[in-house]
Amino acid sequence: MALQSSVRALKKQPRLDDEVRFLRSWIEKPLHMGAVMPSGKLLARTMAQYVDIHSTGPVIELGPGTGAITNALVEHGVDQKRLVLVEYNPSFCALLRERYPQATIVQGDAYRLRDTLWDVLPEPATAVVSGLPLVTKPMLTRMKLIRDSFNLLEPGAPFVQFTYSVAPPIPKSLPGVATEASERIWMNIPPARVWVYRKG
Numbered sequence: 001m002a003l004q005s006s007v008r009a010l011k012k013q014p015r016l017d018d019e020v021r022f023l024r025s026w027i028e029k030p031l032h033m034g035a036v037m038p039s040g041k042l043l044a045r046t047m048a049q050y051v052d053i054h055s056t057g058p059v060i061e062l063g064p065g066t067g068a069i070t071n072a073l074v075e076h077g078v079d080q081k082r083l084v085l086v087e088y089n090p091s092f093c094a095l096l097r098e099r100y101p102q103a104t105i106v107q108g109d110a111y112r113l114r115d116t117l118w119d120v121l122p123e124p125a126t127a128v129v130s131g132l133p134l135v136t137k138p139m140l141t142r143m144k145l146i147r148d149s150f151n152l153l154e155p156g157a158p159f160v161q162f163t164y165s166v167a168p169p170i171p172k173s174l175p176g177v178a179t180e181a182s183e184r185i186w187m188n189i190p191p192a193r194v195w196v197y198r199k200g
Helices: 002-028 041-048 068-076 090-099 110-117 139-152
Strands: 059-062 083-087 104-107 127-130 158-163 177-181 193-199
Touching: 041 068, 041 158, 041 193, 059 068, 059 110, 068 083, 068 090, 083 090, 083 110, 090 104, 110 139, 127 139, 139 158
Parallel strands: 059 083, 059 127, 083 104, 127 158
Antiparallel strands: 158 193, 177 193
16 A cells, blocks of 8 residues: 555656746746646647647647646657757756657747747648747737748648637637637636647
């Protein structure tokens, strides 16, 4: 019985460590963080389901933090070698390199995506999955991010973004862009919704 308890404690430890890391980073730079805590498992799985596991192109993740969504992508079936993780925080980058040694980790500014990834992608990406705090940014910054993302994506490939806000992080009525949204994920703290944008 004691052995089972210690195994359970070991399994819970990384999640607790991640929450402490997130909280510390949020206290230091609140506007750089999308959340106070890592994304919940259901939210992360919902985001991952929009990524085509049968494609071979790169999957870009913006603001992976400690890797909650990254882990969901890998569990969904995305090969680690396809992952291009763009993270601003150097300590999170070190953690991601340790946890996902086959992924490409890029320490850089996702809001300057063209400059950050200009020499990284061997071919167009099959998805951009974003955990960035878009609603804290001006609308022009959000629009530039999605425009730069579409320039890196195959036609019709998804830009996947979650938000805690009731309103979409990027307007639904963009010309030539198809938009869809998940149901509100009440099991996440705070409740969230996933928005998906595709340009033909």
